[in-house]
Amino acid sequence: MASCQSASITEEPLESVLQENLEAPPPTTGEDVFAPDYWDDAELVWSDEFDGTELSQENWKFETGNNGWGNNELQNYQNEGNVEVSNGTLKIIAKKENVDGSMYTSARLNSKKEFTFGKIEIRAKIPEDKGKGIWPALWMLGNNINSVGWPACGEIDIMEYVSYSPNEVHFTIHSTANNHVKGTQITSGPVPLETIEEEFHTYGVLWTDKYMKFYIDTEDNIKLNFLRPNISNSDNWPFSKPFYFLMNIAIGGNWGGLEGVDDSIFPAVMEVDYVRVYQK
Template sequence: MKSVLLFSALVLSAHANDWRLVWFEDFNRAGAPDPTKWTYEKGFVRNQELQFYADNRRENARVEGGRLVIEARKEVFPNPVFKEGAAEWMKARKEAQYTSASVITKGLQAFHYGKIEVSAKLPAGKGVWPAIWMHGNNKGNSRWPMCGEIDIMEFVSHRPGEVHRTIHFAKPGTTTHQKLGGSIKVSTLHTKFHVYGVEWNEKTITFLFDGKPYHTVDLDAAGAGAENPFRKSGAFYLMLNLAVGGTWGKEPDPKAYPQKFEIDWVKAWEKK
């Protein structure tokens, strides 16, 4: 038995030596998330979600006890871009009934190939929709889904005990949305920290749960050449957010809030 354990340790050590840590966040400073690493989305952003994403507001995003806490709250919050009779839903709402935060690395740090892992504990209240995901840096110049999207982890309360992983892209040569994904069942999403990750190279994206691979997608599905959004030189930025309701989050229970999405650390490696 001793020799078997030694062999296993050597194999793990050899695998670890394949990677070099190039970026990490261990949330060791209390207060605001480190502004050299994180910025914020602001307002009503997507999916008809109910929350207003607050910018640099401690009630919704703070570091405490060595962890990033993203908190969704039931509270009335004015919409600064409200316009009477506006056609766009983001402007037509006079106020929000919920607030939350979307903490992102856009403009500060981006990733292209390698391994990315996030240690997190998920909220459980009805209507929550926490996510760990990535968008292509060219989002805006190249609209979604042509910019590409990697959903490392998504959870919705109406699918209890289940976490989802997905890549989004345009059908090659078109602007038609395509996706590849699936889910796994986990019974301790809300009581324990788990590590959600991806290993990404020019051929595949492999999804990881607690360090173990559980699903691989072939990137040729998004195009065989260099124009594939997951192969382009433009990298992807990371997003950590807690949505409420919306097209997939469904109707929340107001009495279940506040809800907290806790992140212990974030790490990124590249192949040596």
């Protein structure tokens, strides 16, 4: 689970990981979601542009604590001191400071809004490459997590990065059938992105009841294409219900801390320019 219950990503070839999902069932009603122009008339239905100087309490809430988050992570998530809104961006700041027994602090934001399907885009810049130990993520969880738990709720990792492996980004999907605990998660593996730490990039998902397509910057730059299985159920496709956004920087943990934590990298800042949801 991205900064919640994730582990090292299986670098199995994408073709073999997705072999059982190569053919999607044709749509039975409405528009053809596979049509080249399907997304052309999608309209912006919600966004946060992070203007002003305050985080929108209408859009976001903090998740706090230092319980390891299922991954043996080291940070204590705080609701003050680790978030800043200025100059048109949100800054999530990971710090080296001792709070309640944890040696590091950071922030984890959950959206109050939930969405089912759409063109999802988050434009962000990863913290400067200064060393090992941080694990920034932009992701989504099914809103029924409190009743069914993880991974049954489903997880959509729009962007994951671990700083011991610079210049790379990961896209991943988790469900009961496909998750890292079983070693069956659906993943792009490491995708080269030489300017990930220096420049803003748009991380996007085209999400319908037939597929999820993950891209960088433009819709034709697809890096992971997951088609709904021909025989689908809640175990292998929990993705036709509401999901909410999460944004955070984890420190250490089963994946982010595989090569230790370099204390000289702090403070580490992830900037988010906007979060946008377009729907048909």
